[in-house]
Amino acid sequence: MTDIIKIARKTNLDTTLLRTLVAISDHGGFSEAAQALHLTQSAVSHHVRRLEEQLGNTFFETYGRRKRLTEAGELFLWYARQILALNDEAFDKLGQRRGVAKEIRLGVSEYFAQDYLPAMLASMRFEKEDVRIIPQLGRSTVLQHKLTNGLLDMVIAVDITERPNLNVQEGVQIADRRLFWVGASDFFLETCNEIPLVAFAPPCILRDLQIKELKQSQLLWRIVYEARDLGDLLAAVKAGLGVSALPFTPSQYGLASPINLQQLPSLPDISINIKTAATVEFNQLEWLIQLIRRCWSLPEQVAEKMPH
Numbered sequence: 001m002t003d004i005i006k007i008a009r010k011t012n013l014d015t016t017l018l019r020t021l022v023a024i025s026d027h028g029g030f031s032e033a034a035q036a037l038h039l040t041q042s043a044v045s046h047h048v049r050r051l052e053e054q055l056g057n058t059f060f061e062t063y064g065r066r067k068r069l070t071e072a073g074e075l076f077l078w079y080a081r082q083i084l085a086l087n088d089e090a091f092d093k094l095g096q097r098r099g100v101a102k103e104i105r106l107g108v109s110e111y112f113a114q115d116y117l118p119a120m121l122a123s124m125r126f127e128k129e130d131v132r133i134i135p136q137l138g139r140s141t142v143l144q145h146k147l148t149n150g151l152l153d154m155v156i157a158v159d160i161t162e163r164p165n166l167n168v169q170e171g172v173q174i175a176d177r178r179l180f181w182v183g184a185s186d187f188f189l190e191t192c193n194e195i196p197l198v199a200f201a202p203p204c205i206l207r208d209l210q211i212k213e214l215k216q217s218q219l220l221w222r223i224v225y226e227a228r229d230l231g232d233l234l235a236a237v238k239a240g241l242g243v244s245a246l247p248f249t250p251s252q253y254g255l256a257s258p259i260n261l262q263q264l265p266s267l268p269d270i271s272i273n274i275k276t277a278a279t280v281e282f283n284q285l286e287w288l289i290q291l292i293r294r295c296w297s298l299p300e301q302v303a304e305k306m307p308h
Contacts, residue, residue: 021059152277153276155274159273182253183237185256196243199226200227
């Protein structure tokens with residue numbers, strides 16, 4: 001009889017989850033770890049649950065108002081520290097010997113490329129000489145799909161509220177941004193006619209938001225032009241084809257508020273977030289997140305001093 005040899009499938013531990021466990025221990029709790037890692041507390045809890053499910057053990061138990069490590073948790077914490085120490089040592093030593101330039105595929109919403117990307121790229125050259133940033137411009141929806149599918153490492157985009165995605169970590173908010181209705185300098189909305197809308201072709205979060213607000217206000221509207229990119233959209237608006245909603249003041253790009261703006265519904269604020277792929281370890285990109293947040297305030301400070 002032929003013997004059948006069964007090979008057990010090995011499970012790979014995610015170092016991002018291990019770093020979360022170590023952070024909880026080092027910082028004294030879930031909320032403290034969340035603050036240190038720039039994550040939400042629910043994301044930290046989710047990381048712990050994934051580890052517990054992988055290893056079939058409970059790592060924390062309730063003690064008074066706090067949680068403390070179980071015996072299995074204490075044991076695994078020791079292993080987690082050893083794994084991370086070896087991981088970091090191998091990465092640092094082998095990366096330096098081979099002279100490999102680390103690359104970060106950074107997706108940036110084209111709304112913000114002109115004002116923010118040059119300052120960020122210039123600052124990055126002085127921050128990390130051995131890191132190469134590969135920027136990719138696009139719409140927020142498309143960029144976040146690429147992040148989910150492993151085609152990008154980090155994205156700066158208009159936030160999209162979706163179901164929790166295991167391939168994307170919780171976002172770090174860098175700004176709230178007001179939306180403005182914009183049109184040509186002499187654009188006038190006819191009271192009885194449909195509102196002519198210039199918008200990106202789908203998928204586009206701002207297109208969906210504009211249509212939603214117009215429908216809720218029970219206004220008549222129609223898409224008069226579908227733009228391929230931001231330059232295309234701005235050209236159509238400047239030509240007087242219709243109005244659109246954009247996350248910057250109208251005067252910034254030679255546009256204006258429609259003359260009879262009161263006919264249009266008010267628009268909600270949007271959130272600008274940095275999101276990273278779950279495969280990217282937070283400590284490797286924490287410097288970049290902090291640099292982006294610093295650079296983000298520079299164009300806003302200049303805009304505040306400009307006459308509107």
